[in-house]
Amino acid sequence: MNEDFARNLRLLCSYYKSIAEVCRRLDINRPQFNRYLSGRYRPGDGTLRRLCDFFGVEVHEIMLPSAQFERLVSVRPRPLHAPEAQTAEARHLIHLKEIGSTGLDRFLGSYFETYLSMACPGKILRTLVTLERQDDGVVYQRTERLIEHPSEKAYHGVYRGVVHLLTDRIFLNDYETLTGLEITQTILFPSFKNRVSRLTGLKLGVSGSGERMPCCARVVYEFLGPHIDVRKALRLCGLYDMDDARIDSATRQAIRNDMAPGEWHFRARY
CATH class of the missing domain: 2.40.128 (Lipocalin)
Known part of the structure; x- marks a missing residue:
C-alpha cells in the first residue's frame, strides 16, 4: 500500500518545479517528505488529509494502485497546483480584514x-x-x-x-x-x-x-x-x-x- 502511495505522491509532485517547492508550500520538513516518497512511511491521518487537500485529490484516490491513479490524474484539469500556503503575515492580515x-x-x-x-x-x-x-x-x-x-x-x-x-x-x-x-x-x-x-x-x-x-x-x-x-x-x-x-x-x-x-x-x- 505504501509503494502505490509513494508512486502516486511522486506523480503529483511532478506537476511542480521541484520537491523543494512542494515542501515549502506545504510547510513540511524535507527529510520527512522524502520518507513518504520512498514508500518507507505512510503519513498520519492529519498529514495525509493536508497532502490530499493540497494536491486536489481524495484520500481514497491517492491510495489507489498507481496505474489506476495515473489514469485518474490524466483526465483531471491541469496543472494540479494548489494556492500558495498562507504565510504567517498573510494569516494576520486576513484575520484583521475579517x-x-x-x-x-x-x-x-x-x-x-x-x-x-x-x-x-x-x-x-x-x-x-x-x-x-x-x-x-x-x-x-x-x-x-x-x-x-x-x-x-x-x-x-x-x-x-x-x-x-x-x-x-x-x-x-x-x-x-x-x-x-x-x-x-x-x-x-x-x-x-x-x-x-x-x-x-x-x-x-x-x-x-x-x-x-x-x-x-x-x-x-x-x-x-x-x-x-x-x-x-x-x-x-x-x-x-x-x-x-x-x-x-x-x-x-x-x-x-x-x-x-x-x-x-x-x-x-x-
Missing part, C-alpha cells in the same frame, strides 16, 4: 487630509485620500501634490493601504508606492453623527527630508463626498503657510502639535 471591515461603508469616499508637514517644518500639508471597498475589504489611496519650484510641474506622491475599524477607531496603514521605503499609520476617531463631515486623529510616519526622522502629527480628515472631481481636488492640495486663509481656523487649531500642561503623552484631539 474583524475590521464591518461598519466602514459609511466612511467610503474622498477626504482632504490636513496636518503639519513632516518634511517641511512650519508648513501645512493637504493631501487627497480616497477610501473604497474592494472585494470584502476596504482600501485607500493617499495622493500628495507638491511643487518644488514655481516653474516646475507638480509632483504626485502616491500611497496605498488598507483600512480597519476596530473598537470605534479607524486604522489606516499605507506604503509609498514609488520607492516602497515608507510606511505610515493613521488612527482616527470615527464620526458618531449620521453625516460624516470631519475625522480627527494622529498620524505616524517618517520625514521625507534627508534625516528621515520618525514623526507624529495631529491630523484632520475633511469629507468631500463619495464622488468628486479628482483633478479639481488635487489642485487644492499641497503646502500652505500656517496663516493661509484657505485653511480654516478650526482645522489650524485641530492640527497644532502642542501639549497641554499635565499631559504625559502626545494625544489626538476630538
Whole structure:
C-alpha cells in the first residue's frame, strides 16, 4: 500500500518545479517528505488529509494502485497546483480584514487630509485620500501634490493601504508606492453623527527630508463626498503657510502639535 502511495505522491509532485517547492508550500520538513516518497512511511491521518487537500485529490484516490491513479490524474484539469500556503503575515492580515471591515461603508469616499508637514517644518500639508471597498475589504489611496519650484510641474506622491475599524477607531496603514521605503499609520476617531463631515486623529510616519526622522502629527480628515472631481481636488492640495486663509481656523487649531500642561503623552484631539 505504501509503494502505490509513494508512486502516486511522486506523480503529483511532478506537476511542480521541484520537491523543494512542494515542501515549502506545504510547510513540511524535507527529510520527512522524502520518507513518504520512498514508500518507507505512510503519513498520519492529519498529514495525509493536508497532502490530499493540497494536491486536489481524495484520500481514497491517492491510495489507489498507481496505474489506476495515473489514469485518474490524466483526465483531471491541469496543472494540479494548489494556492500558495498562507504565510504567517498573510494569516494576520486576513484575520484583521475579517474583524475590521464591518461598519466602514459609511466612511467610503474622498477626504482632504490636513496636518503639519513632516518634511517641511512650519508648513501645512493637504493631501487627497480616497477610501473604497474592494472585494470584502476596504482600501485607500493617499495622493500628495507638491511643487518644488514655481516653474516646475507638480509632483504626485502616491500611497496605498488598507483600512480597519476596530473598537470605534479607524486604522489606516499605507506604503509609498514609488520607492516602497515608507510606511505610515493613521488612527482616527470615527464620526458618531449620521453625516460624516470631519475625522480627527494622529498620524505616524517618517520625514521625507534627508534625516528621515520618525514623526507624529495631529491630523484632520475633511469629507468631500463619495464622488468628486479628482483633478479639481488635487489642485487644492499641497503646502500652505500656517496663516493661509484657505485653511480654516478650526482645522489650524485641530492640527497644532502642542501639549497641554499635565499631559504625559502626545494625544489626538476630538
